[in-house]
Structure formats: C-alpha cells, structure tokens
C-alpha cells in the first residue's frame with residue numbers, strides 16, 4: 065500500500081491555483097485591516113517595521129537586512145502588527161458580561177478577537193468572573209502568595225516574543241526566587257536544534273548569515289514552510305533562484321511557497337503574475353522519512369566517489385570531523401529497499417538530488433518543525449549535518465546549516481539565560497553579581513512541566529506570554545489539571561484559552577505590545593531581539609498604548625520580583641526598569657564576548673552579529689570535531705505506521721500565528737472557511753471507503769490505554785503521501801501524546817502521531833477504555 069511513487073504532482077487534486085505572495089497576500093492584509101480596525105497611523109507604523117529605529121516585527125524571527133525593502137514586512141508580519149493595534153478592547157466591562165465558564169466554550173479566534181486586554185484582573189471564584197484590581201494589589205498579593213509556595217514547584221514560562229531585556233529579568237527573578245523551572249516555547253520547537261545541532265557541530269544555532277544566501281548554489285529545504293512561517297525569507301530564495309541556485313525540497317505536503325512565488329514588492333511580477341519557480345525538485349517524503357531520504361542521498365554520493373572520485377572533501381573530513389568511518393559503513397550497509405520503504409521516495413529521485421549536490425560548491429541546509437518535532441528529531445538534524453559535512457559545507461561562505469526559528473526572539477531568550485539547564489547559564493556570575501545562592505539542579509522544560517501539572521507536583525504557573533494550555537500536547541488531559549494549581553499568573557496582550565483554565569488564584573496582567581511606546585522614568589525605551597541568523601536588533605515602539613493601565617513586560621516582571629523577593633540591595637529592579645540600558649549593561653557583563661558594547665551597537669543596521677564558533681570551524685563538541693552520526697534507525701517516528709494506521713502531521717495555516725487564529729483562510733493551500741479538516745490524498749480517501757466532506761473522528765493509535773479523540777473532522781482531498789494525514793494545530797493537539805517527544809531534547813513529536821480514522825460512532829465506542 066505504501067510503495068514509493070514517482071515524484072508526481074497531482075494535477076487532479078483541488079486546492080492549487082496561486083503562487084505565494086502575489087495579490088492574495090495584499091488581500092490577506094486588507095481583510096485583517098477591516099476586521100481589526102487598527103486606528104489611524106497604522107500604515108506609518110508598518111513602514112517602520114523591521115527597519116533600524118523602528119520596531120521589530122512580533123511575528124517570525126527571519127533576519128532583518130541592513131538595506132531594508134520599502135515594505136520590510138510580509139502579509140503575516142502586517143497581520144501580527146494590525147492584530148496588536150486593533151481598536152477593540154477587552155476590559156472590565158467585557159469580563160463583567162461574560163463568566164469564565166462561558167468563555168471556556170469560545171473558540172480561539174473569538175477569544176482573541178475581543179481585543180486588547182486593558183486592565184489587571186483577578187479571578188473571583190464566587191462569581192466566576194474576572195474582576196479589575198490595581199497593579200499594586202496584584203503585585204503584593206501574587207508576591208505574598210509566592211512567598212508561601214515552594215520555588216521548586218513553581219514554573220516561570222516564556223513565550224518567544226519577550227525581548228532580551230525582559231527575558232534576562234525573568235530568569236534572574238526565577239533564580240533569585242529559587243528555581244530553574246524556565247520552560248519556553250522553544251521547548252516545543254527548536255529545542256531539538258539547541259541540543260541536537262549542538263551535539264554534532266558544537267553550536268546550538270545555525271551557522272549562516274544573510275550574505276551566504278547570495279553565494280550558495282544549492283539549498284536543501286527540509287520541513288520548513290517559508291511561504292507561511294517566514295515569508296520575508298522568500299526574497300532571499302527568489303534572488304538565489306534567479307542567480308541559478310538549485311533548490312531541493314523534502315516535505316510531505318506540497319507547500320505553495322516552496323513551489324513558486326510572486327513578489328508583492330515587484331510591480332512587473334504583480335502585473336504579469338509570472339511567478340518565480342522556487343523548488344527544482346520537490347520530494348514528498350513520508351513524515352519521519354527524512355533520515356532515510358538523506359541516507360539515500362549520502363549512499364549515492366559514496367557510489368559517485370567510487371566511480372568519479374573527488375566527491376568527498378577528504379581534507380575537511382580528516383581535519384575537522386570525527387566518526388566518518390562508522391557513518392560510511394552504516395550508509396553503505398543500508399539497502400535501497402529500506403531507504404525507499406521508509407522514505408516512500410524513489411531511488412532515482414534521491415540519486416538525482418545527490419548528483420546536484422555533488423556538482424554544487426556551496427550548499428545550505430534549511431530546516432524547521434518537519435525535522436525537529438519527531439521522536440528522533442535530533443537524528444534528522446544529525447543526518448542533514450552528515451550530508452553537509454561530507455563536502456565541507458559548514459564554515460565557509462555560501463554554505464552552512466540554517467534552522468529557521470519561530471518566534472521573533474525565541475533564539476535570543478536562550479542566549480540570555482532562559483533555560484532549565486543551569487549548565488548553559490553563567491550561574492557563578494549571576495551569584496557573584498547579585499549576591500545570590502542559585503540552585504544547580506536542572507529545572508523543568510515544557511513537556512516535563514506539563515507532566516508536573518498532570519501529576520499534581522506543580523503548584524504555581526507564571527506565564528510571560530503564550531497560550532501554554534493550548535499549545536502543549538495531550539490537551540484534553542491537561543485541561544482539567546489547571547484547577548488544582550495554587551497560583552496562575554498570565555502576562556498577556558489578548559485573551560486566550562489558557563486564561564479561561566483558571567486555578568485557585570488566577571491573575572491576568574496586560575502588557576504593552578512591541579509597536580507601542582514604552583515610557584519609563586528616563587524617557588522612551590528600546591528593547592532588543594535576536595533573529596534566526598544570530599543578529600541582535602534594537603526595537604522602538606511609537607504607538608500610543610492601547611490603555612493607560614498597561615505596563616511594559618520588564619516593568620511587570622520587576623514589580624512581581626520586588627513583591628516576592630527578600631530585600632537585596634544588588635537587585636535594583638526599579639533602577640533597571642527606569643532605563644533599559646542598565647539591563648543591557650547587565651547582559652553585557654554576563655556574556656561579554658557576545659554582547660560587547662551592547663548599548664552602542666543596539667541600532668546597527670542589519671543588527672550586530674553575536675558570532676558562531678562552528679561558522680569559524682571551531683567545534684565545541686565532546687570530541688572537539690564536527691561529529692558524523694551513524695543513524696541507529698532510518699525512521700524519525702521510530703516505526704512507520706502499521707496496518708490501517710496513518711501518520712498525523714499537525715500544520716499551521718497562513719491565517720494563524722500559533723494559537724492566534726486570525727481567520728479561516730489558508731490561502732496558500734487553497735483551503736477556505738474551516739479549520740476542522742483532515743487532509744488526505746484522493747486515492748487514500750477512496751481506498752478507505754470515505755468521501756470528501758464526510759465527517760470523521762480521529763483517534764490516537766498509541767497503545768497506552770489513554771483515549772485521545774477529535775471528532776467532526778471533514779475529509780478533504782489534498783496532495784499528501786499515502787498513509788499520512790494533515791490537520792491543523794492547535795485543534796488536533798488533543799491527539800498528540802505528551803510522552804512522544806524527541807529522545808534528546810524533549811521536543812514534542814507534533815509531526816508524527818499514529819492515528820486511526822473512525823467513521824461509525826457506535827463502533828468507535830466498542831472495546832475502548
């Protein structure tokens with residue numbers, strides 16, 4: 065049933081008309097403008113976005129060039145800003161009208177669409193409503209509550225939007241209070257990179273800078289959906305293709321942005337509508353099949369080495385790497401049968417990719433969630449690194465490995481101490497600077513925190529942004545556990561589902577967004593963030609705040625810390641928040657190599673580079689060399705699905721940013737109007753006796769005795785490999801078991817859940833726990 069097929073493009077499958085970019089992206093912006101009514105001046109605000117002196121987009125982490133385009137924002141960046149700057153408000157009157165139990169039944173879209181939170185609120189269990197409070201009362205009560213709880217049972221979560229300044233203060237607060245429980249959103253996305261890439265290259269972040277994209281002659285694109293997730297990157301890709309760079313994509317889903325692109329900033333392309341083809345070769349690998357596919361490419365390179373020679377960069381391998389022989393033996397011993405079976409790709413196609421790779425002088429490997437969110441996700445990355453190392457494609461111009469990060473500052477937060485692993489943080493320095501005694505035991509990452517929530521160990525959860533309850537796996541199980549917590553504090557901009565899952569003592573603290581002016585005692589402030597290519601940018605908001613009650617994130621963190629911690633003259637929260645330059649000085653003191661002259665360099669056009677050892681071919685690994693890895697298995701899922709089971713891949717639409725659902729148009733995939741869909745290929749629909757539009761129930765097929773189901777999903781034809789289905793995140797999160805996560809980093813395996821399709825509700829009831 066699941067034999068490899070020709071690399072086909074189904075002409076008969078619906079939902080493929082338009083190139084990415086194009087007029088559709090302009091219409092996408094117009095729609096959210098109408099919807100959100102952002103008030104006057106929003107166009108000027110957008111014109112400043114991602115430019116030196118302006119604010120940095122809160123959407124993705126893609127690099128901001130030194131010479132920006134006229135509009136240095138994409139459809140999604142514009143949507144994110146407009147969404148933040150809506151004139152709708154969600155204040156005390158709203159909460160007086162709606163009980164929390166009522167709000168729990170609202171959709172993600174409807175909750176956030178209520179507008180910006182304007183006032184600090186506390187949950188009142190007697191009336192089941194949030195009631196307004198003053199900031200002073202909020203800080204005092206939360207502080208005195210925290211003083212009665214055990215720090216080791218408290219979690220300080222961070223979503224990847226918070227600035228470097230906020231993140232630094234937040235981790236300092238956690239450690240001064242007495243724990244390292246600092247999970248962040250990166251634990252759900254590129255933690256696999258932080259751990260896996262570090263293991264094999266010694267660097268936890270990518271090695272490329274923007275300039276490399278001007279010199280590469282091949283890009284390997286694995287499991288990253290540029291058109292939706294980081295659209296500004298399409299400019300670099302388009303330029304590269306026009307120079308003659310070859311792009312090869314491995315992705316189970318045929319994503320428009322990786323097929324072709326019409327640049328909305330190019331008038332002639334917009335008028336003529338002639339798109340740039342992005343991928344030369346697009347291989348619809350089976351989810352979890354990348355290790356096998358990459359093994360096939362490597363195998364053919366070894367064959368070419370024998371017949372032609374000069375393929376492997378022997379000098380590089382000898383001087384800079386370790387483990388090559390074991391890797392070579394493993395790959396030679398792997399049969400094409402197995403490679404084809406696990407990847408569901410044909411040998412001839414993989415050989416063709418190897419031919420292009422062998423002819424290319426400078427190659428970049430790009431990847432995203434399609435590699436990281438698997439049980440053996442780190443091995444996916446190690447395999448891609450193997451392929452690059454074979455020809456010395458790390459540490460020289462136009463080549464390298466480039467994970468594309470998600471949130472705008474998710475990479476930077478790790479840089480300045482948000483980590484549950486004290487070994488990655490200069491703890492001694494923090495102790496000395498602030499006269500602290502910091503615990504050295506490892507804290508909880510996101511998945512562990514969710515387990516501690518379930519088993520009752522967690523007492524308090526403080527959230528710096530994000531929608532933790534909705535983003536984690538196994539949602540229907542964890543939803544019930546929040547009521548048992550002693551304390552739940554949510555610092556947020558808009559209402560979301562996590563705020564409705566209240567605990568014994570729940571607080572909602574509203575903050576400024578990045579485009580808004582942040583004025584403190586010394587005057588207007590700047591904050592900073594690190595992009596995917598390790599460049600640091602200053603950001604200044606100029607819009608008037610949505611409400612006079614709002615506080616900045618650094619001010620909220622400082623307010624909580626002052627109310628919680630014992631008096632300590634070295635912890636000068638008020639002084640730091642009065643002028644954020646002091647916070648940047650502290651960051652520079654803690655990480656002097658990377659942040660030298662931080663304040664002076666804050667507005668460097670294109671950001672300042674904090675450097676990367678692997679880029680300089682200095683390998684900070686255990687062996688002191690770049691590490692070849694002999695893959696212990698070929699499938700990143702563990703095992704491909706058996707029998708009638710299918711692999712569920714959870715997807716993001718073009719009209720969402722994580723759990724923030726802007727609307728119901730997944731324009732790039734041609735899917736409109738509904739998110740309750742299950743995508744599968746037409747042959748698979750027919751084979752299973754289903755029909756398009758039919759409503760089905762999905763059930764997780766992991767045999768751990770726990771029933772996980774999502775019902776009412778509409779069968780929709782889409783170009784996917786056999787035995788694979790797609791559904792949207794977060795609607796499908798109840799199907800993903802918390803126990804399925806990357807073996808090294810703990811990143812949830814959101815891209816590889818075994819599921820079965822149930823059509824008859826009565827049969828579905830039978831024989832289950």
Ligand SMILES: Nc1nc2c(c(=O)[nH]1)N[C@H]1C(S)=C(S)[C@@H](COP(=O)(O)OP(=O)(O)OC[C@H]3O[C@@H](n4cnc5c(=O)[nH]c(N)nc54)[C@H](O)[C@@H]3O)O[C@H]1N2
Nearest residue numbers: 287288289293314317351352432433434470471720721722
């Ligand atoms: N518009 C928008 N932009 C975003 C976000 C958003 O929600 N919306 N979220 C932000 C965040 S936090 C993040 S982390 C990033 C995420 O951005 P991406 O890294 O692009 O993540 P996804 O869109 O989840 O999935 C990427 C691709 O992986 C493919 N895939 C799934 N399984 C496999 C596999 O086994 N192998 C391969 N090769 N491919 C596979 C999917 O088909 C999909 O095209 O985007 C950021 N930017």
Ligand SMILES: Nc1nc2c(c(=O)[nH]1)N[C@H]1C(S)=C(S)[C@@H](COP(=O)(O)OP(=O)(O)OC[C@H]3O[C@@H](n4cnc5c(=O)[nH]c(N)nc54)[C@H](O)[C@@H]3O)O[C@H]1N2
Nearest residue numbers: 223249253529530531535555556558560714722723793814
């Ligand atoms: N099934 C499945 N699940 C996934 C994924 C997947 O691919 N599949 N991806 C995972 C990934 S990569 C990630 S990163 C997570 C993220 O998932 P989320 O936690 O949803 O991510 P955010 O976008 O940070 O959260 C949005 C909320 O943050 C708040 N917010 C917005 N801006 C700000 C701000 O400036 N400050 C503050 N304090 N709050 C703000 C708003 O209240 C908003 O409701 O989801 C993960 N979950």
Ligand SMILES: [Mo]
Nearest residue numbers: 249253470471
């Ligand atoms: Mo993410």
